[in-house]
Amino acid sequence: MNQFQRAFTPEAMAEAWEIFQRDFPQGLWDTVYVTFIATFFAIVIGLPLGMLLVAGDEKGIRPMPPLLMKAINVIINLLRSVPFLILIVMVIPLTRIIVGTSVGTTASIVPLVIAAFPFVARLVESSLREVSPNIIEMAQSMGATPMQILLRVMLPEAVPSLITNFTLAITTILGYTAMSGAIGGGGLGKIAIMVGYNRYKYAVLYLAVIVLVILVQVMQSFGTWLAKKLDKRLKH
Amino acid sequence: MIELRNLSKSFTTADGPVDALKHVNLTIRDGDIYGIIGMSGAGKSTLVRCINMLERPTDGAVLLDGKDLSSLDKKQLREMRHQVTMIFQSFNLLMQRTCLHNVMLPLRLSHVPKQEAEARARELLETVGLPDKANAYPAQLSGGQQQRVAIARALATNPSVLLCDEATSALDPKTTHAILELIRDINRKMGITVIVITHQMSVVQEICNRVAILENGSVVEEGDVSTVFSNPRAKATRSLVYPEMADMDAATSVRGQVVRITFHGAAAANKPLIASMAMERSIAASIVNASTRTVGDKVYGYMLLDIPGGPDVLADAVKYLSAEPDVSVQVEAKYGLNGSGEVSA
Secondary structure: OOHHHHOOOHHHHHHHHHHHHHHHHHHHHHHHHHHHHHHHHHHHHHHHHHHHHHHOOOOOOOOOOHHHHHHHHHHHHHHHHOOHHHHHHHOHHHHHHHHOOOOOOHHHHHHHHHHHHHHHHHHHHHHHHOOOHHHHHHHHHOOOOHHHHHHHHHHHHHHHHHHHHHHHHHHHHHHHHHHHHOOOOOOHHHHHHHHHHOOOOHHHHHHHHHHHHHHHHHHHHHHHHHHHHHOOOOOO | OEEEEEEEEEEEEOOEEEEEEEEEEEEEOOOOEEEEEOOOOOOHHHHHHHHOOOOOOOEEEEEEOOEEHHHOOHHHHHHHHHHEEEEEOOOOOOOOOOHHHHHHHHHHHOOOOHHHHHHHHHHHHHHOOOHHHOOOOHHHOOHHHHHHHHHHHHHOOOOOEEEEEOOOOOOOHHHHHHHHHHHHHHHHHHOOEEEEEEOOHHHHHHHOOEEEEEEOOEEEEEEEHHHHHHOOOOHHHHHHHOHHHHHHHHOOOOOOEEEEEEEEEEEOOOOOHHHHHHHHHOOOOEEEEEEEEEEOOEEEEEEEEEEOOOHHHHHHHHHHHHOOOOEEEEEOHHHOOOOOOOOOO
16 A cells, blocks of 8 residues: 555545634634735735736827836736745745744735736736726716826726736736645645655545635625626616 | 828838828818828827827827917826727727716716716717617627717816727628718707718718818818718719719720710719600710718719710710709710710710
8 A cells, every 4th residue: 555545534524624624724724814815915915906907008198208118017927937946935034024924824914915916917907907998088088187087997997807817916916826725824725735645644645635625716706796786888 | 170280100110111191281170070091001090199198299289269279288188089099890888888878988087976977978978879788898788889888988087189990890880871971960059170080971961061182191071961971072083972983994995985974962862864865856865873871961982984976965965964053074085986075064
């Protein structure tokens, strides 16, 4: 019997079930908590940044100095190109300043937000760019200020697309939380790696993955449903 | 009154500068329904966008009641756009907002209190004939209904000028007619000056009193609709007024001399001119090409007649046709056997 087979003996399965009942509620809670808080802050930073990317564009409704726009774009691209595991290590000093410690569940939110907000900014940018230039021209023709165009015309028109993209963001961030589990963050990712992989309890590993899959499915279905429900272009 | 003075606009493109408008001079009086017509690419859209400064003219001036619009600062420009509003070919309604909210938008943008804006919006939806669609979303409406909502929205700020940019081009003929009626009603009842941009002569014919023909960024002809219709001088005007004329060169089966008769508002219920000529003078003219339109109860247009026989018959025909009021006759040298030129009457 090899190691893999041993992980699925009745005794191992019984132990896995015990671990599931004991540790998973907390793990699930940690994962959901970290995912939602990180997504929230990623949107808080990413949404205005995405709006700035669209409005401040050379051909946008409120062109900004091209050098500034170039700098913002470079920074976003840089942040997006750093692998997440390396980013976690790189921002440890910042995490210490903000949270007071660099280990633990709450501490893992900082690198998650830093990894996710540039992604969210790009998603918001693409959602807002979908708004028809004709609609923007209409708003200009009735004397709307650039801020009014953004807040009262472009954002409301982009709501279904934004919901779809935020759903993509939250499921991606959920995937990242599993990685942050590898270096001290709590959650299902931590259980999967620390217990399931390092201690050869593969049944636990699979259970964690199954729960993560269900979580992604639930979030994605809810997001898709909400985007459809809110889209008034579809005749209900 | 809107005056365009020596208005020019050029764009810089990858292939070098393009002159979209070249020294345009127009005067649009208060209460006019002014048509600006041209083929696509003639510069119509650029012209209308210069009137509300969505496009900044490169040269020249747009005067609204004597005030040069290029001198306005941002705040004044926004206020001007409450006075000069616009409707579009694609309606441009907010698809995620109800009709009521769409109509309220310009009012809310200028900080009119919500209740006041809502009351005004409901009133306007009534004006355009959609009082029951306040809570509907644009996607639930037909094209014609969407344009009505857009018109209500354009009227929200009590404008003095309404710009219509191909406002009926996306609509079927019947709906077009209904929308044009509504626009004419608004012009008459509210005294709003209307500027209609279109590529359809029928639109100009139906509601405009003045018309300018735009070709390659220049105004090639301008005047009262009836004058321009009855006697189109510029080539661009002719091809717009009589699109069938393009086929005229194909009229190869001419036997005699071709005569052009032009109707300058002859009474529509007149005698059958060609038939009566055949009976009274025994001249068997055949129609090579014809295009006539009835505006009000008057006929405008032209007819090309092939008159077989010699110069005597031709002279007789010209004399007979010229006797008719509001009809002028011209011998077309281009198709002549003898190239006798013009026999004006």
